[in-house]
Amino acid sequence: MIEFRQVSKTYPGSDKPVVEDLSFEVLEGEICVLVGPSGCGKTTSMRMVNRLIEITEGEILIDGEPNTAMSGTQLRRKIGYAIQQIGLFPHRTIADNIGTVPNLLGWDRGRIKSRVDELLDTVGLSPDEYRNRYPAELSGGQQQRVGVARALAADPPIMLMDEPFGAVDPITREGLQDEFLRIQQDIKKTIVFVTHDIDEAIKMGDKIAILKQGGVLAQYDTPENILSEPDSEFVSSFVGGDRVLKRLSLTRVGEMDLEPANGGTDGLLRIDEGLTVKDALSELIGSGHSRAVVEKDGENGLLTFEAIEDLMGGASGEPSNGGESSA
Amino acid sequence: MSNPALLLLQDLTGGTELVDWEWLGENFWEDILPALQGHIFLSSISVAIALIIALPVGILSARYRKAYPPVTFVTGILYSIPSLALFAILISIPGVAIGPSPVIIALVAYSLLILIRNTVAGLDSVPPETKDAARGMGLTDRQILFRVELPLALPIIVAGIRIATVTIIGIATIGAYINGGGLGTLIFDGIQRQFPTMIIAGAVLATAMAIVADLLLLALERYLRPWARVRRT
Ligand SMILES: Nc1ncnc2c1ncn2[C@@H]1O[C@H](COP(=O)(O)OP(=O)(O)O)[C@@H](O)[C@H]1O
Ligand SMILES: [Mg+2]
Numbered sequence: 001m002i003e004f005r006q007v008s009k010t011y012p013g014s015d016k017p018v019v020e021d022l023s024f025e026v027l028e029g030e031i032c033v034l035v036g037p038s039g040c041g042k043t044t045s046m047r048m049v050n051r052l053i054e055i056t057e058g059e060i061l062i063d064g065e066p067n068t069a070m071s072g073t074q075l076r077r078k079i080g081y082a083i084q085q086i087g088l089f090p091h092r093t094i095a096d097n098i099g100t101v102p103n104l105l106g107w108d109r110g111r112i113k114s115r116v117d118e119l120l121d122t123v124g125l126s127p128d129e130y131r132n133r134y135p136a137e138l139s140g141g142q143q144q145r146v147g148v149a150r151a152l153a154a155d156p157p158i159m160l161m162d163e164p165f166g167a168v169d170p171i172t173r174e175g176l177q178d179e180f181l182r183i184q185q186d187i188k189k190t191i192v193f194v195t196h197d198i199d200e201a202i203k204m205g206d207k208i209a210i211l212k213q214g215g216v217l218a219q220y221d222t223p224e225n226i227l228s229e230p231d232s233e234f235v236s237s238f239v240g241g242d243r244v245l246k247r248l249s250l251t252r253v254g255e256m257d258l259e260p261a262n263g264g265t266d267g268l269l270r271i272d273e274g275l276t277v278k279d280a281l282s283e284l285i286g287s288g289h290s291r292a293v294v295e296k297d298g299e300n301g302l303l304t305f306e307a308i309e310d311l312m313g314g315a316s317g318e319p320s321n322g323g324e325s326s327a
Numbered sequence: 328m329s330n331p332a333l334l335l336l337q338d339l340t341g342g343t344e345l346v347d348w349e350w351l352g353e354n355f356w357e358d359i360l361p362a363l364q365g366h367i368f369l370s371s372i373s374v375a376i377a378l379i380i381a382l383p384v385g386i387l388s389a390r391y392r393k394a395y396p397p398v399t400f401v402t403g404i405l406y407s408i409p410s411l412a413l414f415a416i417l418i419s420i421p422g423v424a425i426g427p428s429p430v431i432i433a434l435v436a437y438s439l440l441i442l443i444r445n446t447v448a449g450l451d452s453v454p455p456e457t458k459d460a461a462r463g464m465g466l467t468d469r470q471i472l473f474r475v476e477l478p479l480a481l482p483i484i485v486a487g488i489r490i491a492t493v494t495i496i497g498i499a500t501i502g503a504y505i506n507g508g509g510l511g512t513l514i515f516d517g518i519q520r521q522f523p524t525m526i527i528a529g530a531v532l533a534t535a536m537a538i539v540a541d542l543l544l545l546a547l548e549r550y551l552r553p554w555a556r557v558r559r560t
Contacts, residue, residue: 077465087460134554
């Protein structure tokens with residue numbers, strides 16, 4: 001668990017703090033996404049956790065202990081670190097890169113080697129093919145995988161990730177995000193994840209901390225609550241006018257409570273249960289139908305506009321929907 | 328009339344045999360080989376001492392940026408003093424005898440600027456994100472220097488060593504003027520005795536030595552940088 005307690009940061013030679021009085025908790029096994037416009041202090045906040053940047057005021061607790069309880073280098077060896085620019089060592093093989101922290105921690109060679117192979121498998125790179133290559137021989141997406149594998153190498157309970165999928169094209173990025181979420185289901189790390197992209201924040205976060213200029217926390221909540229109840233003008237404009245649709249992207253049709261489709265489903269549009277409700281809605285509208293069949297566990301359910309409205313629980317909070325704000 | 332270069336010119340145009348092969352054979356062991364050995368000694372010891380000074384100074388200058396301008400100022404002045412004048416200044420210092428030591432001091436002084444500059448440039452060329460990742464994973468400053476920065480700065484540092492070595496091998500010939508030994512001895516004696524064979528032997532060997540040293544250093548650098556042999560797929 002990571003706890004920010006009234007953390008402020010003012011860089012030397014400046015009198016304006018870039019992070020101000022920041023307090024929140026990242027629970028064990030959760031991904032907390034720091035999101036906000038460029039320059040709002042996300043990277044600074046993240047780098048104070050492993051003391052790449054020293055705090056000016058306040059403190060950060062890790063499992064109840066101030067992160068100043070040990071030396072900076074000791075602390076950093078216990079915290080995974082992955083950044084957008086990746087920063088692989090160009091003069092080291094992929095295996096040596098991934099083995100960096102285990103090597104610092106004095107693991108024996110055999111243990112490092114098997115760990116490296118295991119991690120290459122985890123991130124979807126064949127160990128036999130990649131372990132002896134140099135970073136320059138990998139594509140951007142492959143390098144980012146190696147960057148993540150390297151951060152995971154010594155199995156640190158905590159990970160810091162600063163736009164870790166930022167340096168690749170959107171399609172590769174989606175793939176890497178899905179893959180990382182799948183990995184996270186097994187490894188359950190406590191993660192501080194920085195991005196400027198609200199869609200990535202919604203997708204990756206168990207919690208989202210939205211920061212505004214000057215490093216002030218605007219809202220800290222689950223993606224669902226941030227989308228349904230943005231608590232300021234700033235947050236609602238930051239999450240965007242399509243926040244109702246974004247909420248639909250949080251749920252897959254397979255997770256919805258659907259009326260059973262009794263009788264004839266022939267000729268009806270069929271929708272895959274793995275689609276997000278947002279994509280399903282898009283298909284439904286595009287098809288010109290008002291209902292579609294979703295097959296789940298061998299049973300057919302009926303997806304209708306009403307079912308989607310029910311899912312939103314009338315709590316969209318859109319003023320144009322009548323202004324009934326749900327307190 | 329007594330200008331040796333003029334006499335030499337007359338000699339060259341006068342139809343006499345330019346290279347006396349017989350002399351070369353007879354004096355190889357006694358004159359030529361010791362001169363070559365002396366030259367290798369002078370040059371390599373000078374490059375070694377210069378490196379021992381330049382690497383730490385370069386590393387510190389890259390870290391403490393304020394030190395860099397004065398360092399380049401001082402070494403820049405050393406670099407710009409004409410070599411003959413520097414030899415003269417050095418042997419006029421009490422305690423510095425005529426012989427190899429003032430030559431070595433001068434050669435070291437000449438190579439400092441190039442070596443320090445290339446060390447700083449090499450360290451500057453290391454990508455910031457590579458250093459940041461290293462620090463973020465818990466390497467100490469020392470580990471970052473020796474495991475990340477210096478290996479990545481290597482090509483530029485070695486480029487500096489190559490230029491310094493070639494320069495030193497050339498300038499070292501002048502050291503014979505103050506009895507420093509080396510291939511310059513052949514050249515100066517040849518001028519004195521108006522005997523082109525000796526001059527040519529000294530010049531050709533010095534040139535060959537510079538080329539060989541350059542290639543050896545290049546090969547060393549390639550060997551130390553296996554990652555540079557691969558190309559992006
Ligand atoms: N080392 C530094 N020295 C001075 N100012 C800095 C430094 N690093 C970042 N800043 C400033 O702090 C603010 C927040 O930066 P950063 O945390 O990188 O923002 P973000 O990651 O949200 O884009 C910016 O205005 C930036 O210019
Ligand atoms: Mg940033």
